[in-house]
Amino acid sequence: MRLPNQRWLISSSAPEIVEQLVETTGLLPIMAQVLINREINTPELAQVYLEPESLLLPSPLEEFSDLAVSVELLEEAISSGDKIAICGDYDADGMTSTALLLRALRHLGADVDYAIPSRMKEGYGINTRIVEDFAKSGVGLILTVDNGISAYEPIARAIDLGLSVIITDHHDLPEKLPPADAILNPKLLPSSSPYRGLAGVGVAYILAVTTAQNMGLLKGLTDQLLELFTLGTIADLAPLIGVNRRWLKRGLRKLPKSQLAGVQALIQMSGVSDEQKELKPDDIGFRLGPRINAVGRIGDPQVVIELLTTEDEGLALERAMQCEQINQKRQQLCSKIEEEAVNLIETIPINWQQDRVLIIVQPHWHHGVIGIVASRLVERYGAPVFIGTYEEEEPDKIRGSARGIEEFHVFEALEFCHDLLGKYGGHKAAGGFSFPAKNLEAFKQRLSTFAHQCLKPEFLKPLVKIDAQADFNQLNPYLYGQIDGLQPWGIGNDFPIFWTPNVRVIEQKVVGQKHLKLILAQEDGTEIKAIAWRWSQYFPLPMCLDVAYKLKENHWNGNTNIELELVGVRVPVAAQATKKAVFEINGRSYACSFWESLNELRIRNEQGKVLAVNKGQRIGLLGTRRDNAQKIDVTQPHYYQLIKAAMAALQIEK
Incomplete structure (x- = not known):
């Protein structure tokens, strides 16, 4: 099972303030919570937010x-x-x-x-x-x-x-x-x-x-x-x-x-x-x-x-x-550079988790588009990204772009490296820079030092910021109308993200080679359609999930329906590993876990390879990722002994 590597930040609810805003604004409680999450927590602030023209602007x-x-x-x-x-x-x-x-x-x-x-x-x-x-x-x-x-x-x-x-x-x-x-x-x-x-x-x-x-x-x-x-x-x-x-x-x-x-x-x-x-x-x-x-x-x-x-x-x-x-050409360039960057990161490999910042420099990349690629790499890895390329006319000089994450200030990071840089500028989320190529290693070390001052290892995952929990029966045109009526959403005023626990995946299929189309259902039988853009690598998703999503309108053949745009999924708490243990066999250490809801045993070796097998099955999967894992006959002596030792460590009966 391979899922997006994410961290969820679910906003805490404020029932008393919600009730106050519902009374004064007429908003649904879930939308009042959305406003509170954006620090709009009084009737006066809500009034200005709902009616910006009522704000008395200073000259x-x-x-x-x-x-x-x-x-x-x-x-x-x-x-x-x-x-x-x-x-x-x-x-x-x-x-x-x-x-x-x-x-x-x-x-x-x-x-x-x-x-x-x-x-x-x-x-x-x-x-x-x-x-x-x-x-x-x-x-x-x-x-x-x-x-x-x-x-x-x-x-x-x-x-x-x-x-x-x-x-x-x-x-x-x-x-x-x-x-x-x-x-x-x-x-x-x-x-x-x-x-x-x-x-x-x-x-x-x-x-x-x-x-x-x-x-x-x-x-x-x-x-x-x-x-x-x-x-x-x-x-x-x-x-x-x-x-x-x-x-x-x-x-x-x-x-x-x-x-x-x-x-x-x-x-x-x-x-x-x-x-x-x-x-x-x-x-x-x-x-x-x-x-x-x-x-x-x-x-x-x-x-x-x-x-x-x-x-x-x-x-x-x-x-x-x-x-x-020109935009079509730009799209092609971005895709090519992103593909090359991901390949370099994962095959060299670049140890960005240890450095707490991802720095990648290659010749011949077009520095007009590397900022876009940096943003995509931040989305993919959840780390600050500094990406650069050598100047064509000055090959001893590197020019680059940077994109940050919530807890990392790009401009302050560049200032921390000022004596190594030529020109630089930017703000919290993004920046640009240039420096002599001879300073590359020193630049990497300095950025890593800065990153260690502000980033904990657990920050290095894409962040999903969630506004409130919702049931599928709340997701109706009236709620969507309130969301749409509060446009413009965007930077600093993010489009609302809701989450629903313990959702069953009724149907799922890959569409357009890159995307997942799904039908989801809650325990009461309420169903809703969903799309997950560029998630084909996670197919198939487990049958039971917590889902985080944006609400979208889908117009088709004259009909309008409310659908979900998935931005996050995770294994429900009830479906997480029920038992974990470590054991040794033949002088080697292994970690193992049993996932009761999936009826699955997993054994990980020191190199990160995982053997996954359903209880009672002869065939298991072996690899670093489920989508490229090999099928293995677990009755072979080596694997049989591993499974036997793991089950003993977990105190699971055969």
Whole structure:
């Protein structure tokens, strides 16, 4: 039996607070518990969560100390005809931020252009080459978006050359801030600020709207900026809380009927239904966002900038088709690199459990997509992942991406290694870095030291965070309607996950070569259909399980049904090994266990091989994993003696 290697964190219930929220909000008790798990535990907080427009927002001018200066610098540049240059980034956040400010500043009459550093040749963020090119072309004001907070030397160079600089960024703060004329970064705000969770595009949105308001030219601009804010915020995996939640609820309603030619072309190309009155974060996160992100990873960001700034429907469709083609290539690259990485991890093998961090570096991997692969490896192994590749033009240099887990702070880990690194940046969940190849072993050792400070061995499993226990008879359209009514779900406000114990698997089959389709039932006979994406390696699942899942609507042939999307399974407590023991035979040690519900004896040797046999059967399985185990005749003398010794150790009668 092979099951996903997971750790479950089931939220504790709070009956008194649940009752209070049910009375004041009309939510079902199970949904009130979901809110409590997200620290929405008073009627007042619940009211703001349910109706984000009821939140009294402080003025951005009061929160961002440099916003007034930034608006003044932009107005002066526009009125005097000075050239403004935007330095963006090549991810979805950076490209939507760039497009947003280009649209806004052109609307306001500015002479504005942009540059985005080459991912392949230069890496993340504004650099001295870009600054000097701007100066040569007569730029008077540089505006960074989604970058710049760690670029001390390039910003200092710009100031030396007589240029003004506004930094708009949302990444973690370095010890020494650059000498810019103005810095807008939500990380400079108190943690209680509703603006604290803004992505780069959110900071750009505030700057654009405030400037347009100040100039009396906001009319006709609001919706298009809000749509770009929505695209960039979700695609960047920003937390969907605070002001993000408020503005996203508006933006998600606007997107299906977008007036932007590029957004309409992207929606059409990605197959999002024309009938939807409102998009959901998943539509952006899994359909629109990847098509934008792919271009920045392995293509030319200019494709996306033109897509999101053009008024020409023909050009928009052409650019959306390019995004589609590039995304298909990106998918192929990711699959190939992931397959190679898994093969290396499991055949070398890489002892990431001992290091408490998974570090893998290989030549010829495309560093535009290794961040995606890092995320997939985190999902697979449940450990922080640092993945790198050698620069094509500088083979003595390694560039990489990192993704973390709940208890591991990526940016702090990189800071812990700062003397070994060149450029680096990021936040708690993700980061990027580069360093001389000669530092690789030292980098591995330093990261392992950091990981040992914050990670216990039991943390190194994929985490399933569960909101509440549910019976199948509670899983009805009314519950789903309440879940759907509380959109947007996403980062920082996860889609609810429920669990049900002691479920029987009535039917199961592999579909599409990768997925499992199931019918599950509780003891009272209530049945429900379920899908488990990319779980074919666990087929067949045991007949009795605890299941963790999300609730989904399935539309088929005009019918709508509630189904489960499995995210976790485990052997029920009652079905776990009832007896365990260790024994020796012929000078070798073995561990054994008996699983009463499965009527199965298991014997593990020191090398990790397991012999599994059902009581009374002649044929057993031998191997490190059930899906590749060999069938063994256990009546052979060696195996018979092993089984006899194990049963004696467990005190089981034959």
